[in-house]
Amino acid sequence: MDSLSSPASRFRTLSGIPVDAVYGDGPAPGEFPYTRGVHAEMYRTRPWTMRMFAGFGTATDTNARFGELLAAGGTGLSTAFDMPTLMGRDSDHDWALGEVGRAGVAVDTVEDMADLFAGIDLGAVSTSMTINGPAPILLAMYVVVAEEGGVDRERLAGTLQNDILKEYQAQKEYLFPPRPSVRLVTDVIGFTTAEMPRWNPVSISGYHIREAGSTAVQELAFTLANGFAYVEAAVAAGLHVDDFAPRLSFFFNSHSDLFEEVGKFRAARRIWARWMRDRYGATDERSLKLRFHTQTAGVSLTAQQPEVNIARVALQALAGVLGGTQSLHTDSFDEALALPSEDAARIALRTQQVIAHETGVTNVVDPLGGSAYVEWMTDEMERQATEVFDHLEQLGDGSLLEGVYAGIDDGWFVGEIADASYRHEREVNAGERIVVGVNEFTEGDDPSARRLLRIGQETEELQRKRLATVRQGRDAAAVASTLARVAVDAAESTTNLMPALLEAVRARATVGEVVDALEGVFGTYVERAVV
Amino acid sequence: MAATRGGERWATARLLSLVERGGPLADEVAERTWALLHGDATVDAISGRRANRAHVVGVTGPPGAGKSTLVAVWTTRLVERGHRPAVLAVDPSSPLTGGAILGDRVRMAEATAAGVFIRSMATRGHAGGLALAVPGMVRVLELAGFDPVVVETVGVGQVEVDVASAADTVLVVVTPGMGDAVQANKAGLLEVADLFAVNKSDRPDAAGVRRDLELMLDLSDLTGHGRRRHDTRTDGWSRPAVVSTVATTGAGVDELADATDAHLAGLAAVGTLVARREDRWRAEVRSHVDHLLLETSRGVVSGLSVGTGAPAAVARELAAGLVGGAEGDR
Amino acid sequence: MSGSTDRPPVRVVLAKLGLDGHDRGLKVVARMLRDGGMEVVYLGLRQTTDTIIDAVEQEDADVVGISMLNAGHLTLGPRMVEALADAGLDVPVVIGGIVPDEDLPAMANAGVAGVLGPGATAEEVVACVRAAADARG
Numbered sequence: 002m003d004s005l006s007s008p009a010s011r012f013r014t015l016s017g018i019p020v021d022a023v024y025g026d027g028p029a030p031g032e033f034p035y036t037r038g039v040h041a042e043m044y045r046t047r048p049w050t051m052r053m054f055a056g057f058g059t060a061t062d063t064n065a066r067f068g069e070l071l072a073a074g075g076t077g078l079s080t081a082f083d084m085p086t087l088m089g090r091d092s093d094h095d096w097a098l099g100e101v102g103r104a105g106v107a108v109d110t111v112e113d114m115a116d117l118f119a120g121i122d123l124g125a126v127s128t129s130m131t132i133n134g135p136a137p138i139l140l141a142m143y144v145v146v147a148e149e150g151g152v153d154r155e156r157l158a159g160t161l162q163n164d165i166l167k168e169y170q171a172q173k174e175y176l177f178p179p180r181p182s183v184r185l186v187t188d189v190i191g192f193t194t195a196e197m198p199r200w201n202p203v204s205i206s207g208y209h210i211r212e213a214g215s216t217a218v219q220e221l222a223f224t225l226a227n228g229f230a231y232v233e234a235a236v237a238a239g240l241h242v243d244d245f246a247p248r249l250s251f252f253f254n255s256h257s258d259l260f261e262e263v264g265k266f267r268a269a270r271r272i273w274a275r276w277m278r279d280r281y282g283a284t285d286e287r288s289l290k291l292r293f294h295t296q297t298a299g300v301s302l303t304a305q306q307p308e309v310n311i312a313r314v315a316l317q318a319l320a321g322v323l324g325g326t327q328s329l330h331t332d333s334f335d336e337a338l339a340l341p342s343e344d345a346a347r348i349a350l351r352t353q354q355v356i357a358h359e360t361g362v363t364n365v366v367d368p369l370g371g372s373a374y375v376e377w378m379t380d381e382m383e384r385q386a387t388e389v390f391d392h393l394e395q396l397g398d399g400s401l402l403e404g405v406y407a408g409i410d411d412g413w414f415v416g417e418i419a420d421a422s423y424r425h426e427r428e429v430n431a432g433e434r435i436v437v438g439v440n441e442f443t444e445g446d447d448p449s450a451r452r453l454l455r456i457g458q459e460t461e462e463l464q465r466k467r468l469a470t471v472r473q474g475r476d477a478a479a480v481a482s483t484l485a486r487v488a489v490d491a492a493e494s495t496t497n498l499m500p501a502l503l504e505a506v507r508a509r510a511t512v513g514e515v516v517d518a519l520e521g522v523f524g525t526y527v528e529r530a531v532v
Numbered sequence: 533m534a535a536t537r538g539g540e541r542w543a544t545a546r547l548l549s550l551v552e553r554g555g556p557l558a559d560e561v562a563e564r565t566w567a568l569l570h571g572d573a574t575v576d577a578i579s580g581r582r583a584n585r586a587h588v589v590g591v592t593g594p595p596g597a598g599k600s601t602l603v604a605v606w607t608t609r610l611v612e613r614g615h616r617p618a619v620l621a622v623d624p625s626s627p628l629t630g631g632a633i634l635g636d637r638v639r640m641a642e643a644t645a646a647g648v649f650i651r652s653m654a655t656r657g658h659a660g661g662l663a664l665a666v667p668g669m670v671r672v673l674e675l676a677g678f679d680p681v682v683v684e685t686v687g688v689g690q691v692e693v694d695v696a697s698a699a700d701t702v703l704v705v706v707t708p709g710m711g712d713a714v715q716a717n718k719a720g721l722l723e724v725a726d727l728f729a730v731n732k733s734d735r736p737d738a739a740g741v742r743r744d745l746e747l748m749l750d751l752s753d754l755t756g757h758g759r760r761r762h763d764t765r766t767d768g769w770s771r772p773a774v775v776s777t778v779a780t781t782g783a784g785v786d787e788l789a790d791a792t793d794a795h796l797a798g799l800a801a802v803g804t805l806v807a808r809r810e811d812r813w814r815a816e817v818r819s820h821v822d823h824l825l826l827e828t829s830r831g832v833v834s835g836l837s838v839g840t841g842a843p844a845a846v847a848r849e850l851a852a853g854l855v856g857g858a859e860g861d862r
Numbered sequence: 863m864s865g866s867t868d869r870p871p872v873r874v875v876l877a878k879l880g881l882d883g884h885d886r887g888l889k890v891v892a893r894m895l896r897d898g899g900m901e902v903v904y905l906g907l908r909q910t911t912d913t914i915i916d917a918v919e920q921e922d923a924d925v926v927g928i929s930m931l932n933a934g935h936l937t938l939g940p941r942m943v944e945a946l947a948d949a950g951l952d953v954p955v956v957i958g959g960i961v962p963d964e965d966l967p968a969m970a971n972a973g974v975a976g977v978l979g980p981g982a983t984a985e986e987v988v989a990c991v992r993a994a995a996d997a998r999g
Contacts, residue, residue, distance in 0.1 A: 542951065
């Protein structure tokens with residue numbers, strides 16, 4: 002009864018036992034090297050952001066969904082774009098056939114972006130845009146929509162994924178060769194650093210590396226190496242590390258091996274802090290603190306007995322929280338089959354709420370810290386990641402940026418990931434690794450219950466008409482001259498492309514037209530086939 | 533075969549499969565192809581540059597040098613110049629399973645779109661088979677009217693280097709970094725090259741690999757190794773040309789196309805082309821002889837009862853008989 | 863020539879239709895087929911029926927394997943079969959992706975030779991492709 006009588010702590014277990022913020026010795030949460038977390042109090046003062054992804058159909062469809070989210074008290078909007086937009090193609094391009102508005106929202110011109118955010122005060126929300134190859138163009142559109150609506154660019158808050166390196170390594174949504182693509186990334190960093198202080202210009206993403214079949218160590222090491230590469234590129238472009246590094250953020254996967262995942266997150270913070278301070282000379286504390294978003298592992302979801310995925314997602318989400326994530330997206334259990342249904346998306350969000358409000362894991366910061374196993378795992382993750390950094394450094398003659406370029410060029414990343422993925426597949430195949438419902442405990446699966454996804458073609462037709470209308474209504478000469486300037490500025494590698502891009506999209510140039518203009522200068526990219 | 537001559541691609545592809553497979557049917561196809569290409573098959577008929585003889589170009593180099601990408605860009609350029617190129621891209625089979633992943637087409641999409649005929653080929657384990665099949669497949673492509681016919685291999689094994697070297701012009705592709713020039717030297721690529729492409733020459737250390745290459749060529753000049761290039765401007769002999777390329781941007785590809793053409797013209801001008809093609813013919817005959825002897829000897833030896841004499845003595849006796857037998861079969 | 867009378871390896875053209883860059887499954891299947899003794903002509907991402915037909919024709923392929931992410935099977939599968947027939951190529955098509963059981967008869971009617979869903983084992987993948995090749999004769 003002693004414990005119940007202590008009023009000192011607001012935080013008590015389910016049975017009423019009061020608990021402290023942190024247990025154990027060594028550097029505390031909020032202290033360098035931040036192994037135990039970037040904040041001293043973590044979820045005791047503010048829970049993680051439960052960020053769910055939205056985007057489908059035309060801009061108007063998604064806008065309606067945004068309206069509902071904001072009415073329900075949300076302040077953050079997260080936008081998914083359709084495949085043609087992600088690949089920098091217009092909705093009337095050959096490639097777009099059957100893909101318009103399917104996996105996200107279709108945006109061809111600044112008019113679509115205006116529809117997407119119609120009636121929303123862009124000075125009051127924060128917007129996350131999941132886009133990479135054409136990211137600078139979409140950012141330019143967002144800025145133009147805000148300014149045409151009377152909101153200055155310095156008031157805009159949000160995050161652009163804009164992580165092109167992992168595209169060559171894993172997700173394969175690249176437009177141009179690596180070097181000019183990284184120049185576009187640093188142009189965005191330079192532009193937002195100077196003019197959009199509330200904007201996160203890059204979300205350095207391991208998520209897709211893991212989804213492509215990598216191991217946890219590969220995810221950790223490749224992602225951080227990409228982060229260091231961007232730092233080197235931005236510094237080479239003349240920026241000061243402490244001017245932009247506080248605005249870099251990360252995006253990790255949370256897979257099913259709980260302690261491995263927790264070790265990975267803890268190691269990521271420690272490595273980033275040490276490298277930023279010791280190698281890149283950062284002194285601003287915010288430059289040293291690795292902040293990250295987490296999503297549960299889509300690749301782990303099974304088509305067989307899909308309800309079992311609810312349990313997988315819950316455990317993976319728990320790993321993300323125990324690892325100290327700043328925000329979290331939980332996958333819907335039916336995602337191995339199709340785009341998530343509304344019911345499944347709600348269960349996914351409820352899963353986060355159960356962890357936040359029922360489990361008590363938020364009462365203590367880094368509750369696993371000090372566990373001999375977890376501390377060993379954290380060290381081991383760091384040790385193995387360091388081997389990867391050493392290899393890349395050697396490839397790049399001392400430069401991580403050059404090492405990453407070389408690793409892309411020679412197919413090293415792709416090959417490493419393909420090897421890991423195949424190894425896993427063979428283990429499952431041989432029964433050395435059990436996947437519940439797939440190679441063990443298979444009774445109870447009902448294939449006929451699998452929901453069908455039928456997508457209509459109306460969106461595609463609507464969007465093409467919309468695009469044709471915009472093309473007709475604009476000043477063709479202005480479009481041509483602004484696109485010419487894009488090409489001229491692209492050819493001058495030290496010129497920041499953002500002003501030319503703003504001008505082009507303001508003149509109603511389409512995403513596809515701007516990409517074509519850039520492609521004319523930069524060329525395209527074909528990966529070495531490493532199978 | 534008529535369909536192949538008429539330019540039907542599926543028919544060409546089927547013939548290639550037959551020749552690749554080996555066996556009696558392949559022999560028949562090979563013999564008929566030969567007859568169609570050469571009329572009365574005499575050694576002399578292969579000498580001249582007849583209308584239906586293609587310029588055969590071997591392309592090899594260390595793994596990762598960007599051979600496929602370069603071949604794709606170069607052959608696309610040749611299509612623009614009015615040629616009809618075909619590419620035979622050879623990759624190794626898995627020694628364990630006999631399977632293979634042939635990935636060259638990924639990097640050659642542009643060339644396919646331009647109309648270049650591309651055929652991927654696995655080494656299929658037994659190295660001898662490759663040396664037998666490739667010349668026959670090259671002739672099928674010639675019969676189909678392709679010119680040039682490009683044979684691309686990874687320059688790591690002796691067989692792969694030999695296969696690419698059985699050509700009118702041998703192009704060796706190297707790249708800056710990782711000591712490519714040195715690697716190429718070790719793999720014996722320097723001796724077979726008529727022409728070098730330093731690919732990825734936009735990389736910082738491109739000058740270095742060019743320098744290494746020139747140095748090694750100087751040395752091989754001194755020692756008398758390596759092929760000589762006929763220089764039509766000076767009408768004298770000089771060593772292999774070195775062209776700098778960037779396959780991903782197309783830089784230097786026109787120069788490469790010019791250099792390959794110039795090499796062939798140079799060979800023809802001094803009559804070396806005849807000698808080269810005769811050498812190739814003899815080498816091919818030798819491959820077949822080796823193969824026939826090997827097959828026959830395997831059969832005979834497996835039937836021997838052990839202990840009838842010293843192995844070397846038994847072998848000498850058998851060999852005398854085998855040679856007669858092989859001649860008798862033909 | 864080589865004198866071998868064994869059957870030559872099955873040649874499979876492997877490609878992904880659609881714009882997305884998810885090639886993990888395609889790569890795993892490529893390795894499974896290689897390890898099953900087949901020759902895989904790998905085309906990779908973002909192929910069209912035209913590029914696949916070029917490859918099938920020039921490579922004298924025995925089977926075409928195409929992978930697609932979502933819901934494309936009902937349109938893209940039959941379209942591939944038709945395009946091959948129009949090109950005069952009698953080559954079976956095997957599809958990899960999520961295909962609900964109720965669509966299987968429609969796929970078979972459209973001439974699709976085999977369907978491989980997520981979780982297919984290496985043995986199943988190799989057997990399915992081999993059966994398609996054998997049925998062609």
